[in-house]
Amino acid sequence: MTEATGSGVNTLARQLVKELVPYASARSSMSGGAVWLNANENALAPAYQLDGTFNRYPSCQPKAVINAYAAYAGVGAEQVLVSRGADEGIELLIRSFCEPKLDSITICPPTYGMYAISAESNQTAVDKVLLLNSEQLDLDGIFATRPKLVFICSPNNPTGDLIPREQIIAVLEHFSGKALVVVDEAYIEFAPQASVVPLLSRYPHLVVLRTLSKAFGLAGLRCGFTLASADVINALKKMIAPYPIAEPVAQIAAQALSAAGIAQMQQSVATINQLRSVFIELTQQLPGVLRVWPSNANYVLLQVADAADCVSALINADILIRNQSSQLGLSQVVRVSIGSPDEMQRLQQAMLNYFSVNKREHA
Numbered sequence: 046m047t048e049a050t051g052s053g054v055n056t057l058a059r060q061l062v063k064e065l066v067p068y069a070s071a072r073s074s075m076s077g078g079a080v081w082l083n084a085n086e087n088a089l090a091p092a093y094q095l096d097g098t099f100n101r102y103p104s105c106q107p108k109a110v111i112n113a114y115a116a117y118a119g120v121g122a123e124q125v126l127v128s129r130g131a132d133e134g135i136e137l138l139i140r141s142f143c144e145p146k147l148d149s150i151t152i153c154p155p156t157y158g159m160y161a162i163s164a165e166s167n168q169t170a171v172d173k174v175l176l177l178n179s180e181q182l183d184l185d186g187i188f189a190t191r192p193k194l195v196f197i198c199s200p201n202n203p204t205g206d207l208i209p210r211e212q213i214i215a216v217l218e219h220f221s222g223k224a225l226v227v228v229d230e231a232y233i234e235f236a237p238q239a240s241v242v243p244l245l246s247r248y249p250h251l252v253v254l255r256t257l258s259k260a261f262g263l264a265g266l267r268c269g270f271t272l273a274s275a276d277v278i279n280a281l282k283k284m285i286a287p288y289p290i291a292e293p294v295a296q297i298a299a300q301a302l303s304a305a306g307i308a309q310m311q312q313s314v315a316t317i318n319q320l321r322s323v324f325i326e327l328t329q330q331l332p333g334v335l336r337v338w339p340s341n342a343n344y345v346l347l348q349v350a351d352a353a354d355c356v357s358a359l360i361n362a363d364i365l366i367r368n369q370s371s372q373l374g375l376s377q378v379v380r381v382s383i384g385s386p387d388e389m390q391r392l393q394q395a396m397l398n399y400f401s402v403n404k405r406e407h408a
């Protein structure tokens with residue numbers, strides 16, 4: 046049988062869909078390579094077991110997972126929503142709080158790409174207020190916007206720095222009764238003291254996003270959490286799919302959030318933080334590295350002379366890193382995820398080779 050070619054089918058799609066540029070994820074835009082340091086995954090992940098049968102539909106919000114995450118985060122069970130990754134949390138927030146074509150969100154680039162992508166697919170305008178020196182919020186700029194949602198990423202992806210708590214409080218005070226303030230804590234396990242979860246009891250319009258994809262080493266699981274007041278959580282529950290969490294996902298998430306799972310996660314965070322310090326020290330000594338951002342997460346942002354050339358040189362050494370030069374406010378930067386000790390050894394050798402060759406050519 047020949048494949049039906051869809052002449053005319055493409056013209057049936059919504060105008061919005063025809064114009065949409067999909068998110069180029071690290072996994073979709075690059076493949077091959079033996080050492081994957083381009084998606085901020087955790088290379089030190091444990092293995093998990095599944096049991097049971099799967100003939101029944103799963104619970105929409107599996108209690109064991111909700112209760113375990115609530116205990117881990119130090120909030121009430123009614124303040125937790127579990128979803129298909131933090132990405133679905135972002136999408137649910139936008140779909141639940143932003144009226145298409147009327148409302149807007151405010152984001153602070155350079156930052157995580159999905160806020161803008163989810164907004165665009167909901168026909169929601171995006172106000173971009175650049176970070177100052179790529180690490181501080183431009184409060185006056187943010188206060189000049191009229192959003193329904195403000196997204197703040199801390200530790201920020203891709204720069205790695207923490208947004209100062211007093212700045213987040215200033216944003217919360219300003220938008221009280223006007224907008225939700227969403228703090229994306231996807232990497233908070235690498236700097237747990239910086240979490241704004243303790244502010245949830247003071248600010249009913251604060252929302253915190255969390256995930257099992259990064260420190261917990263479960264990017265393939267697709268499991269994330271939204272923490273907020275019960276009113277916000279109940280609004281999101283109206284919009285979420287009836288069965289967003291597959292039963293195998295719920296089983297593995299519950300194991301990851303057991304005392305043993307959390308201890309294992311904390312162990313890998315300590316190892317990664319240690320490997321990161323060593324890597325930062327090395328890069329600071331490489332003459333071809335023009336700037337090294339301090340990091341509170343499992344990745345490091347580097348400015349180099351030619352980011353595309355650096356990325357392709359490392360591909361030749363079978364190592365994938367991510368070019369972040371298209372980010373607003375950044376140029377000629379690469380983001381390197383911290384991998385296993387063995388992977389970091391290979392990375393460091395490849396970088397030493399690349400930068401010493403380049404140094405000779407430019408001398």
Ligand SMILES: *Cc1c(COP(=O)(O)O)cnc(C)c1O
Nearest residue numbers: 130131132157202231256258269
């Ligand atoms: C990886 C990441 C997410 C998405 O997490 P998932 O749970 O895998 O969907 C959200 N925010 C930031 C800042 C991230 O880096």
